[in-house]
Amino acid sequence: MMNYRPVKAFINFEALKSNLKQVRAFAPKSKILAVIKANGYGHGMTRVAEQLSMADAFGVASIDEAIKLRHKGFLHRILLLEGLFCESEFALVIQHRLDFVIHSEHQLDWLMRLNHSQPLNVWVKIDTGMHRLGFLPEHFPKVIKKLQTLKVQPNIITMSHFASAGESTAFTLEQLDCFNSLTQGMNGAKSLANSAAIQNLPAAHFDWVRPGIMLYGAGDLSTGQQLSPLKPVMTLKTEVTSLKWIEAGESVGYGQTWKATKKSFVGVLAVGYGDGYPRHAVSGTPVLVAGKRVPLIGRVSMDMITVDLTDLADSVQIGDEAILWGEGLPVDEVAKHASTIAYELLCGVTARVPIIEVRAS
Structure with missing residues (x-):
């Protein structure tokens, strides 16, 4: 019998399910995109996906993560959170029925050149102040108009990402105001809330919420708030x-x-x-x-x-x-x-x- 070193990581399945229920309690009117990138935050991506099967969609970082889920039999919507890293990945996106983010001009150009015959789920990311990924606010209207010229109209979901939802209320509200002003009157779904905003900012819940760390029972202690309803996984x-x-x-x-x-x-x-x-x-x-x-x-x-x-x-x-x-x-x-x-x-x-x-x- 092989003996291992005593250190082991125990993964509590019931805690995962319980934390997903807490997300639904915080945002009952929103769909849930469970973020399971980076090997399910170290917990095992497919293991996590199995326990979070009641989520409406999964969020991953790259196409290889998405394909792994498809090969394991998951039929959920799967979103590529950073979009495509090269134009040739579009063939795999279509083959595996993946949602994807576009956040920059080169990705938009790739999409405009794509010859496809089915509607795609395109998540358009706005840079509302984090200054990492996303179209600048002044460019966003032109991006939407360009997408509307496609022969096969995509299903557009508009999104952004909070920089400090668990730390700076003032800046978070600035980002929310920017997002609201840009998307006012638009058709289509919207998504903005991460784990901190799911818990603290109902005005940001919109159509889709994107929980990550809270699913695993953790959160940012800098807010001074203990996440008592959540269970460590x-x-x-x-x-x-x-x-x-x-x-x-x-x-x-x-x-x-x-x-x-x-x-x-x-x-x-x-x-x-x-x-x-x-x-x-x-x-x-x-x-x-x-x-x-x-x-x-x-x-x-x-x-x-x-x-x-x-x-x-x-x-x-x-x-x-x-x-x-x-x-x-x-x-x-x-x-x-x-x-x-x-x-x-x-x-x-x-x-x-x-x-x-x-x-x-």
Whole structure:
């Protein structure tokens, strides 16, 4: 029997389904485009798609992700969120019945040259202030007029993307006003709300909402809002593999960045940046050991981290469970201690970590 390192990522299917229900509760009149790009935010794209089958559509980053879903038998609408990366991809878009975004003149030119005989679902992206992808507001009316000259009229969905819906209310409202002014009186569906706007800005829900991180039970803690209705989908666990006492003044780990101020009981956990635990997590980052919060101490190594277990010295044992994030410890909180965001931690779990699917009993 093969024994694996203790670190494992547990994926809770019921939490995924519950979070999708919460999206519907927030935006009951909108269709849901579930964003499952980047391997389902690190949770496994097809596994996530199966549990989110009640969504109205899926959002992916590239055509290879879309084709993978089609080959697995998913018949949902699938949107290429960045559109096409080359003109030759149109053949695959038509073959696999994909929706796609156009956000720039070269993509529009490709579409205008396309010889096709069926209506396409074209999501036209406006740059309302994020200045990443999208047509500038002053160019948008001309883009629509150009699309209307196509022999086969496309089904146009107008969209934009918030830059800081969970951080800056003022700028978010500016973007919403810009979007409203440009699309007022237009026929066709509209889409604007990401996870933060789904929860905080009903005026942005429109016809389609596009939840991403909230489906996985995480959100941006910079707003100070706890997403209590949402459930963490991934719980990253490991075990205590070593225990020892050290004296006051002695250090732990590479670079001697942490020194004991008193006699301390140090535990080693089998997880590190080789598994996707953030290398830049600082001393004091919380970890749950045997259900109790303890602080990370010293630098994160490739395969190990160390924690201060002095307060648990009378009870902790080799093999005790440790939770790095997930149930009982929000991934957002860990990300904050590592000066990053939950998205990066969830997407960064490496291939050597076994995935354990948790189903309802």
